[in-house]
Each structure stands twice: as C-alpha cells, then as structure tokens.
Amino acid sequence: NIKKTYGNNGAAVAFIRAAKAFNDDEYEKGMRDLGLASKAALKYVRTIGPEKWARVKATTGRFTLMTTNICETFNSVIKEVKDLPICHLVDFIRKWLMKWFAKHRQEARDWPHYLSKSAYNIIQERWHVANKFVASHVYGEEYEVDACENLDQHSVYVDQKSCTCGVFDYQHLPCAHVLAVCETFLIKTDDFCGPHHKTSVWRSMYEPPIFPVGSSNTWKIPENVAARVVLHPNTKPDKGPRSIHRKRSAIEKRAKPKKQRGCSNCHQKGHYASTCKR
Numbered sequence: 001n002i003k004k005t006y007g008n009n010g011a012a013v014a015f016i017r018a019a020k021a022f023n024d025d026e027y028e029k030g031m032r033d034l035g036l037a038s039k040a041a042l043k044y045v046r047t048i049g050p051e052k053w054a055r056v057k058a059t060t061g062r063f064t065l066m067t068t069n070i071c072e073t074f075n076s077v078i079k080e081v082k083d084l085p086i087c088h089l090v091d092f093i094r095k096w097l098m099k100w101f102a103k104h105r106q107e108a109r110d111w112p113h114y115l116s117k118s119a120y121n122i123i124q125e126r127w128h129v130a131n132k133f134v135a136s137h138v139y140g141e142e143y144e145v146d147a148c149e150n151l152d153q154h155s156v157y158v159d160q161k162s163c164t165c166g167v168f169d170y171q172h173l174p175c176a177h178v179l180a181v182c183e184t185f186l187i188k189t190d191d192f193c194g195p196h197h198k199t200s201v202w203r204s205m206y207e208p209p210i211f212p213v214g215s216s217n218t219w220k221i222p223e224n225v226a227a228r229v230v231l232h233p234n235t236k237p238d239k240g241p242r243s244i245h246r247k248r249s250a251i252e253k254r255a256k257p258k259k260q261r262g263c264s265n266c267h268q269k270g271h272y273a274s275t276c277k278r
Helices: 003-004 009-019 022-039 038-050 070-078 085-110 118-128 165-169 176-185 199-206
Strands: 133-139 144-149 152-157
Touching: 003 009, 003 038, 009 022, 022 038, 085 199, 118 165, 118 176, 133 176, 144 176, 152 176
Parallel strands: none
Antiparallel strands: 133 144, 144 152
16 A cells, blocks of 8 residues: 555555564664655554554554454455355355365364474474574573574573564564574473463364254244334435445555546537537
C-alpha cells in the first residue's frame, strides 16, 4: 500500500524494514530511511500508530502476523461463492474448513520431529549461519557471539532466554547466535523453543473434527426452535447494484477517486468529443 499510494519503492522497503525489526535500533533506522524517502508516508504510518504494524512496538506477542492478511486470504477463498444464498455460503465454508482441517491434521500426525515443520525449517536455515559465528563464555549464563564477516557482536543470556539481536526474544526460537553458543558449549536447544512451536501444539490445533451437517430432511430440530418465526430485517437496501468489493478497515487509506474524463471540444464533463452536441 505504501508503494502504491506514494509511488515510492524506497519508502516501501524502509517501512517493511521498520515493521519487521526485532530491536529498537533497527526500527529507528527504518523510520529514518522512510522519512528520507517520503515524509508523507512517514506521517501516515505514525498517525496509524506503530503498535498496530511494528513488531517491536506491539503490545502483545504478534510474532509474524499482520493486521489483515488472514482476512484477505479467506476473502480470496470465498470470492467465487460469496454471492450465493447465505445457507449455501455457510455450507461451502464448513466443507472447505473440514477439508482444510483434515489435510493439516494428517500432515501434523505424520510429522516425526518434536518441532513443527515451520519451526524446524527455520532452525535448519539458522544452523548454516551459526556455523560462521564464534561464541565465547563471558560469565555465568552470559555468552558473547561474534560474526566474523560483518564485525557484528551480540550477547546471549541463556538463563533469561534472551539475545541482544531481539530475534530470540520475539520469536521464542533460537536465533543463529544462540545456536552458535549451543554448538560450542554443547547445550541442548530443546528448552529454548517456545511451546507454541512444538509439534504437539500443532497437532492439537487441527485435532477437533468438523462434521458434515447432512441433508436438511434428517435434521432433528427442537420444537422450541422450529416454532420461532424469523422475519426479514426491517431495513431498506441501498439503491443501485450491490457492492462486491472488500470493505476497507478504518486504518486503511482510501483509494483516490478516479479522474473523470471530459470532452476535448467543449471541456465539459459527462460526455466525449464523439458525442458532443457542439
């Protein structure tokens, strides 16, 4: 949205860097670059409030979730059927969720590692980076990790499950610096992974089944429910065709109105030169 609204690719890159920063230094650097690229974009994101889009400013543990990604994904799923009657739409959603849960339930059951598949893949990628680091013991549960290639240095506190890079603190998964310490000093990484990254939690998410509702002729409806009379809403529909576009949230910037074309002969709006009466 930043790139589309302000037409500035540099502003979009700086905003993403600030949004995904794991510590305050990276966040401030991203915001400075955003201000240099587009002052209007900087003002816009500050007006929204960084706690709604920046990882380090979030008041709750948001991990990698953004504001509207889930809604947009689900909207794409029901795009072709959202004009159906409500009963058919609800049944489509139920059937889609039933298949989705069944697929991922089986995938979780077949996975052999104690970490979920996504967490396992992240750790494997970080092991390749950790092999290039040099870890040293400072005192007690504190360690120092040097990145030889870029002269970067971070401190790891094993007892606090914390690293000054911020990745370990926010993701609850060992960063490359923690893995370097574990490799050098023969420390097990199992206890450093948050419980929500475990395969057992992944399996429990998809364990509840979604059952088919069957034909309406076989439903056993209680008498008190069958006796209810449901009337149409006491409202008038808006004139004109019904909107089929997604309703924008309050924090999303409204699209600019399209420029209305006019006549090149009389310079009036509402018609073209080919239909001009002058």
